[in-house]
Amino acid sequence: MKKRLLAAVAGLCALTLTACGGGGGSGASNGEGDPVIDGTLKVAVNEDPGNLFRHVNTSATLSYVYPWAYESPVYFDDDGEPQGWLAEKWEETPTSLSFTIREGITCEDGSQLTAETVANNYRWILDPKNSSSFKGLVVPADATVKEDEDARTVTVTTKSPNSFLLPQMGIQPIYCQSALDDPKSVETATNGTGMYSLKQAVPGDHYTFERRDDYNWGPEGTPTGKTPGVPKEVEISIVDNPSTRANQLMSGELNIAAVQGPDEERVASTLQPFYQDDLITGGFAYSQAKSAPTADENVRIALTEALDLDALMQVQTAGQGKRAERLAVLKPTICTYDAATTNLPKSDIADAESRLDAAGWKKGSDGKRSKDGKPLTLDFGWYTRWPETSSTAELMAEQWSKIGVGVKHHGTDAGAFLEKINSPGAAEDFDVIWLASNYSVPNVLATFVSGQAPPKGSNYAGISNPQFDEEVKEASKLSGKEACGSWEKAEASMYQSADYVPFAVRPDITFGQGVKNSLGQGWTNVNGITLVE
Template sequence: MKTTTIVGLAAIGALALSACSSGGGGAAGGSGEPVIDGTLKFAINEDPGSLFRPANSSATLSYVYPWAYESPVYFNPEGEPQGWLAESWEDTPTSVTFTIRDDATCSDGTKLTAETVANNYRWIADPANGSSFLGLVVPADAQVENDERSVTLTTATPNSFLLTALGTHPIYCQAALDDPDSTVSATNGTGLFQLAEAVPGDHYTFERRDDYTWGPEGAPTGATPGVPKEVVISVIENASTRANLLLSGELNLSTVAGPDEDRVASALEPYTQIMGITGGFVYSQAEGQPTADKNVRIALTKALDLDALMKVNTAGRGERATRLAVTPPQVCQYDAATPNLPKTDIAGAEKLLDEAGWVKGADGIRAKDGEKLELDFAWQTRWAENAATAELAADQWAEIGVGVNHLGTDYGAFMERVGKEGSASELDVIWIAPNYPVPSVLSSFFSGPAPTGGNNFGAVSNPEFDRLVAETTGSTGAEACAGWEAAEAEMFASADYVSFAMRPDVTYGRGVKAVIQPSGMDTYVTGVTLVNE
């Protein structure tokens, strides 16, 4: 059993944010004196939807909820757990116990208790609530108990990363759990800020909690000079507009991607870069699908120039994906994908397809038993680069006599198509690029039940992968990484999943200085201060 107690400075990513001026970026020069009761201005690219995180897995919400909510632990940039709402913890492959601090207060004035923390996990674990975090954060077979100060979650199935999944999930106060609708457009947490105004689709204004004193050692309180009085998060869909506002000094923080990123990057320094997989696809292994044949999957992958696909998908700003879990906190760091995915080999691809009975016809398209090898390729149009990448992949498959039927749709329609029962029997290739800090969560997309009983969209079945995963679940945290590397190597070598691109999601700042190096989205929230530039 591993026991950890918090020590030293809390690396929650405290900011020193310079007051914006009309000239120049960065934090150089100026008096550095704190701005008393200033306003921090932050922009996001789309509305986050409901602010009740247990029922909303939107990535955009990850930029909003951390202003008001805290978690039992956080991870520093080295991937080491640090205490937050938990004073200490013990973890094994089948259990986690948190000892909850007794001085944290909710924004509604009630005291945070261990029972409330436990109830957060119970809410997710209740199938009647339909939380998308059941099976991802809270295992389906989890049992949750608490006493006056501690919370214990146990599971029959070993899990190497229980601490990471459970410990970093935001904790909502009891009234929010009793009535989730009460925090759809409001907040009720223990964080340094609370929501004062919500205008969905336009802006969310947070106010400082002057009574906040329970941050980890070294973190600012509500009375620390320079902590903003307000944080205004604006919804600005147009990237050019966000870029202009950053460059003119009307915003402090924002993400900017696409063509506008070059001009922002040439003038401003990144505040934080959060890596994520952007390009990848799974081949259907449903019975009767041509891609259920391992050699067909390998052949299709050999036909691709994955480096070229990566450059198109990331607009030249990314790199090849290295493993399943690339987002912070980086508990595991290894490259299982690049050395194991089948290498480009057109002649080898054609030989494998010939041997599998898929022979080119007069029209140049391969066929077997009267059935043409035409791939139904489902991808989503949320980013313009996806369409260009899908077209390039189709061109490369065409060189070996494989046709493609493009099924590109918006995100909502895409999820409806791939998430329905039997979807793997209708689709051959599915664009999927899920991101989460630990591989045990992501493996549910490539093993286990298919929709609607699970997230295995391609009905992938690899017994050797499953065996290797089972062998490594007896270890926790970094100790499990070697086992996961071996399991992923098997998955990539079998072309079960082809992840080919990752790129940083960059938040640019004007006059922003990190007091402690940020390691994730919540790390530029607690500890924000404003200083004169």
């Protein structure tokens, strides 16, 4: 089954994407001393990244692995501004994106990176026979790609306007030509232009990268293969237990690792965050299938009014988070507006009861609501990736029960949940679908709340909001930050009709020991990470 998800559920993106753009936060972490010469940087991730060929693998964990060996045309700084990497300049409109590729960039296999190879990466994703999960999400499905070798340019044009072509396509890793010719050759190996090449791969245990000493084509002022403090080796270990990661960090056995849950507080008391991102971990969509009670806007508004979203947020984030404000919160953050908390229906039990009465869902003598002999019982699909999710789902059911609404829980592990909602008919099977997606720009996430249902699209709940769709068309005529105001307006219309309800954002913190990063933006720019005494 083809999973059209770019970090489709939070926790899988702790940076899905992540094809995600990386966390923010530059500077030192527990170390401003002398550089360690030819040291080994030790990193831990919580699960095996799987196939190392990014064009077919949307795993969040892979986002912590591939940047050591692969680079992208641009990166985004901590202010969300694009900076050149493989590309020395670029031009963007709502229907075109053009890169000028720098000269003198050498692949791991000794070949020179050309404009044709960069263009072929996008063509590979677009080719339907490759079934890339990034077609339509990162590279628009209607895109056409051309290159000019003499001018070293790559130009992508689209039929439909798109507000965020640069952040979507600009941070996609570029593979060298022989990797595109034989993708199996890079499933457990690498062939890129990055500062490191994969020396050893032991899936399920560790991946060891070795520095390319001749590397010197990063942006001006960034480290090279000969800069003091740049690690000679990078050892990435799979450590699935957060307590073990915490212990190894605090003992100095690890330099970089993410720690969540109960161990986070004790690590934070000793170590500083190396960088931090935000993730939407709490959100849900109401089904708009014809047979669903939630196809009625008044029912959706009533159900939302019956919830205490602030209390749900506290439970979902274990008291560490805040209310979600918009669709896209992941860095690099292009748009920063609050469309959700100001437009979602407010808690109002009396109005909720009145709306349900008017919609024909009347309370019986047992206090439970029904209509034409059918009880108002919501089929609620959610996943168990985060331990707090089950508690949050139970609290939602408790709050709905106070207005006479029943809930039938369908909680399952993340893999089974994703398979279910990617299958045709998810909107008919569930009335409420847990949906906590993460990416840095809203148009990618809009595919989960509009457009076609599976298998042709990712609109799992079958949401239809003509006003949202019209506002998106207008927003798509603008590029970058200029489009943010229009996207805010579009999202507002969706929240007002309670199509999708995001309610919880929690920090995703990676801690560091004996390292610093001169570039910021986390895993996107691993070249800036150096070891210090």
